[in-house]
Amino acid sequence: MNRGAALIVGGTGGLGSAICRCLASDWDGLAIGYRSSADKAQVVIDTLEEGAKRAIAVHCDLAEMASIQNAVAQTKARFGAIGTVIFASGVDIAQPFVSQIGESQWRQVIEVELIGFTRVVAAALPHFRAQRFGNFVSVVSVANYCFPPGDALSSVPKAGIEALGRAIAKEEGRYGIRANMVAPGIIDAGLGADFLTSLYTPDIWEAQRKRIALRHFGAGDDVAQAVAFLASQKARYITGQTLIVDGGFSL
Template sequence: MNRGAAFVVGGTGGLGREICHRLASEWEGVSVGYRSAPGKAHAVIEAMGDTKKQAIAVSCDLSDRTSIESGIRATVERFGAIGTMIFAGGVAIEQPFVSMISEDQWREVIEVELIGFTRIIAATLPHFRDQGFGNFVSVVSVANYCFPPGDALSSVPKAGIEALSRAIAKEEGRFGIRANAVAPGIIDAGLGADFLQSLYTPEIWESQRKRIALRRFGHGKDIANAVAFLASGQAEYITGQTLIVDGGFSL
């Protein structure tokens, strides 16, 4: 059992839900962070089965520092400590080419994802320092290593999140704090599942599948397993890294 609770920002999303379920049996508790739909967070908890007693739903609006601090405070009060902060939140976006992205679209995704992550960092670091332990794991994108046209709106803020993760690793390691990231490839969960159904033709997706070394799209559990590893004590000497989980798509 890892020390403290796991706090999952974006715990009601496709990947966030898988992560919550994966972590529930390995941590002293799980906080399912939601922005505006507590019912969805409670549904995630109900689906945990025997481990649902160790989970709570907490408000965590990335645009509101007070909401973030309140969620962290509720988690600490319930479980005593936060051992890992998982950042799986984000904006539901389409895949426009750079020439078609408006300034408002850029502002929205950067405000919610990149600036939102800075708010998470600012609110969490004092607790990690006081404890003398804790780690961040952020879900980013394989597009920063193998760029598919139309993915700039998603990949640009996540590149910033990766850079911030490395900064945390370098500057906060002396306090026992780690920071890593997981970069999913084409995943049949969350937005990825929507894209597989509504974006491009079946023929295009089949050609993409054949580009993947393992010849299949990823599942939500593939990302959850990677997040669970980096968050756990098994990765206690790993920090400042990005684990690419794409079945060999970027090779």
């Protein structure tokens, strides 16, 4: 068992819920962060082993610092310590080319994802420092290593999240704090699952599948297992790194 509880920001999404299920047995408890639907968070809790005995739902709106601070405080009050904060939240976006992206779209993804992550870090760091342990794991994107046209809205803020993760690793390691990232490829879960059915034609997706070394798209659990590893004590000497989970798509 790892020390403390896990707070999963974005725990009701396709990837977030898979991460919750993967982490459930390894931590003292889970705090499942949601923005608009407590019912969805409860559904995730009901799928966990032992369910509500070791999990709570916490409101966590990335646009409001007070909401994030309250989520962190509730998690600490319920479980005593926070061992990891998982950032798995994001904006439901389309796939426009750069020439088609308006300023309001840039502002939305940067505000929710990048600025939202800075708020999560600001809220959690004081607790991690006081404990002398804790780590962040952020779900980013393989697009920053192998860019598919139309993915700028997703990849640009996540590149900032990666840079901030490395900064945390370098500056906060003296306090026993780690920060790592997981970069999924084409995953048949969450927004990725929607894209597979609504974006492009089956022929295009088949061509993409053949580009993958392992010749199949990933599942939510593939990403969740990588997140669970980096959050755990098994990765205690790993920090500032990005683990690419793409089946070899970026090779």
